[in-house]
Amino acid sequence: MKLRSQLYVPAHVARFIDKAHQRGADAIILDLEDSVPAASKLSARQSLADSVRKTGQSGAAIFVRINSEPDLQLDDAAVACQAGACGIVVPKVQSVEGLDRLVAHLAPLEHDLGRNPLPFICLIEDPATVFDARALAAHPRVLGMALGSEDFATMMGAEPSPDVLRLPKLLVHMAAKAHGKLSFGLLRSIADYADSGAMQTATIEAKTFGFDGATCIHPSAIPFLNTGFSPTEAECDWARRLIAGADKAATENRGAFAFEGRMVDAPVLSRARAILAKAGRDGENG
Template sequence: MIIRSLLYVPGSNRRFIEKAHTRGADAIIVDLEDAVAASMKTEARDALAQSVPLAGKAGTPVFVRVNNTQERLLADAEAACRAGSFGLYVPKVETGALLQQLATHLEPIERELGRKRTVFVPLIESPAGVFAAAEIGRGARVFALSGGGEDLATSMGAKPLPQVLNLPKQLIHLAAKAAGVLSFGLLRTVADYADLDGMRDAANEARLFGFDGASCIHPSVVPILNAAFSPSPEEIDWARKVIAADKIAADVGQGAHTIDGYFVDAPIVARAQAILVLADSIDKNSETAHG
């Protein structure tokens, strides 16, 4: 599954939820946590039966960000599962045991409903979570890992500056890649969404670091993420050139070779193949969405 952009919408705002499927995001996150006032959390959870289908009206995968508190976690997760959510965004994860607890709770509900299992995106938002990221990445049902910039900085007693977030977010990213799951995020906070040039620079940087996509809190950022995490026409042309040249080299029994003075060997070829696979997958997703 290709997910370049994930748009948060408050679970208590019906108007935003109704419009979510028109924003062009590859996935929607209906938020029950930070975007919802404490007095509205139960009402937002009870509304998931309508909110999740509305947000996913165009066939877009819908995640629900639950509250990681003793009194709300399992009830939020069950409501999201019954509403048909594709997955859960689980905040403030510090151990893999929490994910197993969630999986154990949801298994009989999923059997009852006859639905596919709900996947998890752990949000790592503390130093303890960063140091446990490898374990968390190997946890039950993990689809992707992500780091919460604002919470990470707060837990460190720091400001959410790019130079503060760079190291912990890269460690979370490496844990995701080691576990073979997707990696979502930018090496900065997403809170200052109005800085579109900064968001564009950060998204392009994240793509160069190998991130697969990122979340945002405003629809104006969605096209920036979709563009940044898609191969450019120049990249696609380069990849096709590499693949074609490698086939010619292989036909004459040559391994490593050069293209325009650039050394090409197996890792370069693999990178070119990955670019073409990604481009093809994006094209197919677009055809399905408009078909």
């Protein structure tokens, strides 16, 4: 599943839902939480079956961001499951027990529908949970993790500047990677999407750190997220040449070898293979 770009779409706004499939995002996140006013939350939930169908018609993976309030969360998740969503974005995650509660509610529905278990993307949005991120990342339902920049900064009494967000985002990122899960985000807030130059620079930086993709709130960000989180042709060329060198070294019974002025051993070779594997996945269906 490609998740380089994930476009948030308010699940109560028909004109956004109708056009979302045309935007080219790898994933659409139908939002039932922050972007939906309280008076519209029930109708947005009730419309999910139609919204999932419309937004997914061009092949994007469709996730639903459910509400964090206990009296809304379980019903949101159940309807998302029944509507055919690919997965659930769980906001303000605080504990493994909270994820288990969701699983216990969804498992009978998934069984009755004959569908695979819904994966979760966890949003960590408070300082305490940053330090518990490894336990959350270890949960079998968790596909990926991200820091919720705006809520996190608010709880810190801080501004969501790159300097404020950098450390907590990297801590969540490392927790995800420690358990082989995906990690999403830029080392800055996505709220100031109009600064396209800064957003593109942040995308390149995030890719360098090993992030797998990022969310966006405006479709203008989608092209540079898709490009920025994909291997470049120069990277693919380097990987192909390095692997060819490794094959030659193997015929000479050498585990390490010199390549373009540096020593290469197993970790570097693994990185080259991962680049080509990712390029293959990103090339599927455009």
